[in-house]
Structure formats: C-alpha cells, structure tokens
Ligand SMILES: CC(C)(COP(=O)([O-])OP(=O)([O-])OC[C@H]1O[C@@H](n2cnc3c(N)ncnc32)[C@H](O)[C@@H]1OP(=O)([O-])[O-])[C@@H](O)C(=O)NCCC(=O)NCCSC(=O)C[C@@](C)(O)CC(=O)[O-]
C-alpha cells in the first residue's frame with residue numbers, strides 16, 4: 266500500500282524533487298532534470314523565488330507580455346500582462362489602439378474602503394451586547410494603536426468598528442464589522458493583525474463586564490479575517506465616442522455596430538451562462554495585470570465575481586448605452602490592490618512591471634487594471650458581434666498548434682502566410698502542414 270511521507274517539508278529541495286520524481290513519475294531522472302532545467306542560474310535569485318512559497322521544487326514560467334498605447338486619463342501606458350492564453354495581449358493592444366484614436370480611457374477611483382470581520386458567538390440580549398461594544402469602543406482603539414500607528418501617520422487605519430447582528434442567519438452569531446483604509450497596501454496582513462487584536466480585547470473585556478457575569482464564556486470568537494468582498498473599494502473605467510467614430514465593420518454602420526455591442530452587454534446582463542464568459546473575458550485583462558504586478562489574483566477574482574452577483578443574480582460587469590449620438594461603455598469593479606507589501610518589492614519582474622507603469626500608488630494601479638479589463642471586454646465583444654471570436658483568437662493560437670506539431674521555422678512562416686486570410690482550425694493546420702511536408706519529400 267502506498268505510504269505517506271513524514272517530514273517532507275524538512276527535506277532539502279533536491280531531496281524533495283528526488284522523492285516526488287521517484288514516487289510519482291515514470292522517468293525519475295528525466296523529471297529531476299526537467300525541474301532543475303527551470304531553475305534560475307543565479308542561485309541567489311533562485312533562492313528568493315524558492316522562499317516565496319513552501320516546498321518549492323522549481324519555477325513555473327508564465328509569459329509576461331505588454332500591451333502598448335493605452336491612453337488613460339490623458340497619460341500613455343504600456344501595460345504588463347502575465348498570462349498563458351493566446352490572443353489576450355493582442356486583443357488588449359488592439360483595443361488600446363482603437364480607443365487611442367478616440368480620446369482614450371477615463372478612469373477614477375470611487376472608494377478605497379477595505380473590510381474585515383471578527384465573527385463571534387454571544388447568547389445574551391443583542392441590546393446588552395450593543396451597550397457593551399459601545400462601552401469598550403475606546404479600549405478597542407487603544408489596544409490596536411500599536412498596529413495602526415504607522416498606517417494612521419500615512420492617513421489610513423481603522424475607519425469604523427460596528428456590531429452586526431446575524432442571529433437570523435445563525436443563532437448567537439454576531440460580527441464586529443470593521444472598515445479600513447490601507448492606502449498603497451492591499452492590506453490583508455495589516456487588517457488581519459488588527460482584527461486578531463480586536464478579538465482578544467473583545468474576549469478580555471467581556472469576561473470582566475458586570476452585565477455578562479455568569480455567562481461562560483460571554484463571548485466565543487470563531488474567526489478574525491479580512492473580507493475579499495470589497496464593494497467600497499471601487500474603480501470606474503469608461504470610454505465613449507460619437508457613433509460615427511465607430512468602425513463600419515462587416516458591412517455594419519457605426520450605429521449598427523454600437524447597437525450590437527449594447528445588445529451583447531444586455532444579454533450578458535440577463536443571461537448568467539453568457540455573463541460568466543463575458544466576465545471571464547474581462548478577467549483575462551484584469552488577472553494578467555494583477556499577476557504581473559505581484560498582486561493576489563485569487564482575492565481579486567473572488568471579490569469581483571461576488572460583486573457581479575450583488576443583485577442576487579450573476580450579471581455583466583460592464584455597461585453600455587447609446588445616448589445623444591454617443592456610444593458609452595463602462596465598468597465599475599472592486600479591486601483591492603497593493604503597490605507595496607506582499608512580493609511587490611521582492612520579485613524583480615514585479616518591480617519591472619510597476620516601473621513600466623510609472624511606479625503607481627494603489628489607486629492609480631486600480632485604474633490601470635480596470636481599464637485593462639474594460640479593453641479586453643471591448644475587444645472580445647467587437648469580434649463576437651462581427652467576425653466571431655475564432656478568426657482572431659485562432660490566428661493568435663496558430664503558433665501554439667504549429668509548436669504542438671513540431672513545425673520548423675520555415676514551416677511556421679509558410680503556414681502563417683497561408684492562414685492570413687483563412688480561419689485557423691487545428692484540422693486545417695494539420696492538413697496544410699502535411700501537404701507542405703509531402704511536397705518537400
Ligand atoms: C486577436 C486580434 C487582436 C487580431 O486582430 P487583427 O485585426 O487580425 O489584428 P491586426 O493584424 O489587424 O492588428 C491590429 C492590432 O491588433 C494587435 N495585434 C494583432 N496581432 C498581434 C500580435 N500577433 N501581437 C501583438 N499584437 C497584435 C496590435 O495592436 C495590432 O496593431 P499593430 O501592433 O499592428 O499596430 C483580434 O481578432 C481580437 O482582438 N480578437 C479578440 C480576441 C480575444 O478576445 N481574445 C481573448 C481570449 S478569448 C476569451 O477567452 C474571451 C471571450 C471571447 O470568451 C470573452 C467573451 O466571451 O466575451
């Protein structure tokens with residue numbers, strides 16, 4: 266019977282690789298060579314990357330691309346994008362060019378409020394609890410002063426601490442629902458440190474509170490954790506142009522093109538099956554920049570999709586309308602991002618990405634990321650309501666297919682030329698490559 270391993274975390278990286286390769290792979294020597302092939306030759310740099318996570322075996326390459334020509338609030342950006350999917354960077358680049366010629370993107374931060382909660386049980390009267398929380402308010406602030414001092418000096422800190430009664434959802438369940446300002450930090454560690462101190466103060470003061478004597482325990486804290494749902498940490502990205510400035514594509518007038526875009530967004534707003542893919546396309550843009558700048562894309566994804574469902578059904582993140590001869594297209598999206606903290610100062614390519622963006626603060630990065638998402642959605646919808654997604658997407662995917670087939674550089678050049686005017690499909694590429702190879706025999 267397969268045996269588990271004890272003390273894996275204490276093995277050296279080489280020992281970990283050896284055990285994994287021998288235990289789980291068909292050709293252990295080749296596995297070891299493969300994992301070592303992806304190590305960086307600079308041992309110091311490799312150690313830095315090893316230490317980002319636990320049980321590191323190797324590095325996992327993700328392409329880092331760039332989309333130039335993004336005019337955002339009258340400033341030109343080249344946006345770094347880390348993503349494995351073909352056509353995403355091309356689509357963003359094409360959308361950037363399109364709107365560059367039409368006044369560019371506008372973006373503005375609507376709020377930067379972060380959320381954290383202490384989840385606890387209390388089985389007395391809610392009114393008594395509210396009186397108690399009001400009573401210990403100054404102590405809650407005093408006990409967290411050591412944690413919040415520097416953040417407050419920067420203008421941030423704990424904004425509010427409020428009792429929330431959740432007993433209708435679960436007997437005895439109450440929250441300290443807290444709001445924070447964390448400036449250029451995403452703030453998870455700062456918020457969680459504050460919450461754990463608030464919880465300790467809550468328990469300590471409840472035990473000493475006269476009205477709670479005899480309650481054992483008066484308060485039971487279950488969890489102290491930030492929320493990744495941040496509807497108050499919101500940024501708006503938008504574009505607009507006169508209908509006549511829209512391209513007459515595929516025989517459509519600019520107005521007909523705009524109408525189809527508005528209808529495509531309306532479908533994503535009323536049909537969840539479409540909304541999920543519509544928003545996935547937006548996240549192609551958002552995640553690529555979030556990853557390139559060393560931010561936590563899991564936190565962003567969870568919060569954005571919760572926001573898309575805030576009405577009670579899952580809907581489009583973007584909006585579109587035609588008004589007074591103008592096409593308007595925009596998105597409000599919650600983004601808790603950091604330009605300090607996490608790995609933002611550690612990872613050399615993250616530092617490159619932030620430098621590429623002009624070393625923005627978190628509010629400016631929020632705007633760039635939101636614009637990348639809006640641009641991605643525009644590019645996808647522009648294809649979907651005209652020539653279809655496959656023409657462009659598969660044109661970009663062609664190289665992946667040719668690499669899968671082991672095409673030579675000469676064969677790649679010939680087939681890229683061949684498919685300039687034909688829609689790429691895997692079977693068509695195989696047939697064309699085989700015909701080319703049989704001619705060469
Ligand atoms: C793919 C394109 C851009 C081709 O578009 P095209 O018209 O064939 O490209 P082009 O050769 O005319 O070039 C126009 C511009 O596109 C960009 N571009 C063009 N080619 C490249 C390239 N090789 N490398 C870098 N950039 C490229 C670049 O900006 C270029 O300008 P230039 O640099 O020449 O001055 C277009 O068809 C497009 O935007 N399609 C949409 C593709 C897309 O949305 N991809 C996302 C993945 S599909 C998905 O997951 C999302 C989706 C669709 O499911 C979301 C949804 O359902 O809503």
Ligand SMILES: NC(=O)C1=CN([C@@H]2O[C@H](COP(=O)(O)OP(=O)(O)OC[C@H]3O[C@@H](n4cnc5c(N)ncnc54)[C@H](O)[C@@H]3O)[C@@H](O)[C@H]2O)C=CC1
Pocket residue numbers: 415419447448449450451452453454455456491493560561564603605606607608
């Ligand atoms: N559920 C979640 O989203 C969770 C995420 N994380 C991780 O937490 C990390 C982010 O945590 P943070 O507290 O943001 O990072 P952090 O703790 O690494 O750094 C933030 C600190 O930077 C300092 N700082 C310096 N200049 C600042 C400025 N201008 N503005 C604000 N702070 C400044 C402050 O001391 C601040 O507390 C991410 O890597 C994330 O993956 C951790 C736990 C949970």
